[in-house]
Amino acid sequence: MTAIKIPVRVVGTNTRRRDPTPRPSERPPAATRAAAIQEVAEAQEVATAREVAPTREVATTHKVATTHEVAAAQDRLLTEVLSIADNLERALAVAQDSPIRQGVVITHRDVLQLLRRHGLERIDAHQQPFDPQWHEAVDVVPARELDVEPGTVVQVMLPGYRRGEQLFRPARVVVAQ
Secondary structure: OOOOOOOOOOOOOOOOOOOOOOOOOOOOOHHHHHHHHHHHHHHHHHHHHHHHHHHHHHHHHHHHHHHHHHHHHHHHHHHHHHHHHHHHHHHHHHOOOOHHHHHHHHHHHHHHHHHHHOOEEEEOOOOOEOOOOOEEEEEEEOHHHHOOOOOEEEEEEEOEEEEOOEEEEOEEEEEEO
16 A cells, blocks of 8 residues: 655644733732732622612512501401401490300400400590590580580590501591580
């Protein structure tokens, strides 16, 4: 077998180093390197802060919105429980002394305790001066006929409730005028 030789032409070769690390003679002084490292670290911190800040803001907004929704749902539920308490009071007003009445009394007491555990306090309005912050006048009667001072609550049609210093439901009252 004979070998055939094919001439190959080499067109320039790149003899430069591809390693981006400068040679020891080309390295910048230590102070310049430290400054460059510090700049890179600061740039990374800024980039991280830009990414984290909106995330924290979104999380905080979400937490506030969720808390508000939960509080609103709790208020709706407590309003329904108040309706049950009102119905139990109406039943007690007309019930005769019987074992059933005793059961209604116990149930009413338990419902009021539930409301207290959730921060609701009953507004004492009977024979108190009318206060529009806590009372809603549904009717007026002449003060002379009842022998009371004008502006006095003479009858509570529906008890009111507050949570701390905030009104939850005004007491609906009849006021002497």
